[in-house]
Amino acid sequence: DPQFAPLRRALAVWGLTADDIGILSFHGTSTGTNEENETHIWNVIFTTLSRTPGNAVPIMAQKSPLGHAKGGSAAWQAARLLQTVITGIIPRDRNSDNTDSHFQDKQYLMFPSITIHTDGIRASVMSSFGFGQVDGTALVVHPRYLFGALEPTYYEEYRKRNRVRGLQSYKATSEMMIKHSLVKIKEHPPYQGDMEGTVLLNSMARASFDPKTGKYSFQSxxxxxxxxxxxxxxxxxxxxxxNAFSETSPLGVGVDQELISSVPSHNRTFLARNFTGAEISYCRSQPSPPSSFAARWVGKEAVYKSLGVKSKGAAAAMKDIEILNGASGAPTVRLHGEAKAKASERGVSKVLISPSHS
Structure with missing residues (x-):
């Protein structure tokens, strides 16, 4: 949805906001032009994302310790940021002995000269620049948000796979140290010269490992x-x-999805207009009322679509479509008023629904 900034959308997926960004890692060239532009841009971004004034973001500038390493610089920067998110320890900017007075108006940015031990970092942002005006921004969220969303059985399977990868990584690193092959000088790209365009312009291109040479390369x-x-x-x-033409075949299918944060479940007028009293009572009794309201809202939208009636746009109230749990605990749909009349016109006697949220 172009109405929402990509960074705001990405944070909202995990129930986070701009205030949850605990550290910003950026280029930090210590040159007048870059410092002025980079700090200005990020201060404007946090202003636009409505970060709370006074809640300044610690800056971790990578250029001074890493120098110009082109692509490698961004990789090291990412590794450093991941360590910071996992440990909750924000390293000091080692070469920062004073802060330029031009930064005083950047109320959302701070440049720590000492190491900060936090009580945990929920999210962080990395902004990296390269030669030729090539740059990118990445949002890093603490893995506990992902692990908390996984089914317990899937999480246990992940832990086993992670353990295997960890042992493989330890073995590879140990062999490099023993054989003094930690640094490998590449004399040519992992593809033949005439394959450059084929590889770089093909998003499906993947390198494969050759056990004989111990290297990765792209095949023809x-x-x-x-x-x-x-x-x-x-x-x-x-x-x-x-069942294409049987009496039990479905007459229509409706699908809808929304960000939980985009459904204004905090708005009493919105709830009164679109939800029955029973729905409101049920959702408010759940561990995460916003999630329950959002699931029922998109469920109503999906039912509306499945009936194949002409849309009334944002003015259409959804109270005629009621979604409650049956005796078995499964959600059931009850139609009232105009929705029931439209369903009768199409010969719909029963609506099946399967909502989900994360």
Missing amino acids: KLATSPPIDAVNVKAVSEIFDA
Whole structure:
């Protein structure tokens, strides 16, 4: 949605805001032009994202300790930032013995000259510049937000895979130290000269490991189209073939999705207009009322779409579509008023729904 800044959207996915950004890692060239531009840009960004005044972001400038390493500089910068997020320790800017007076108006930025031990960093941002005006911005969120969203069984499987990768990494690092091969000088790119365009312009190109040489390289035959998962095609086709014109076949399908933060469940007028008293009571009794309201809101939108009626736009109230849990705990749909009339016109006697949220 172009109405929302990408950074705000990315934070909202995890229930975070601009105030949760605990550190900003940027270029920091110590040159007048860059420092003026970079600090100005980020101060404007935090202003636009409505960060609370007085809640300054510690800056970790990478140029002075890393120098000009082109692509490698960004990789080291990312590794340093990941360590900071995991440990919660913000390193001091070692070469910062004073802060230029021109930065005093940047109320959202601070330049620590001493190491800061925080009580935890929820999110961080990395901004890296390269030669040729090539730059990028990455949001780094503490992994606990991802782990908390995983099913327990999937998390346990992840831990096992992570353990295997950790041992492999330890083995590889140990071998490099023993064989004095930690630094490997590359004399040529991992592809033949005439393959440069084929590799760089193909998003599906992947390098493969050659155990004989111990190196990665691109083969002459590269994938050019993404794989298609057709595992369920046969089963779904058979279902449609068997029930295409039966009385039990679905008359319509509706799908909808929204960010939880984009549904104004805090607005009493919005709730009274679009939710029944029973729905409001149920959602408010849940561990995360905003999530429950959002799930029912998109469910109502999906039901509305499945009926195939002409949209009334933002003025349409959704109270005629009620989603409550049945005796078994599964969500059920009850139609009232105009929604019920439209369903009757199409011969719809039952609506099935499967909402989810994270």
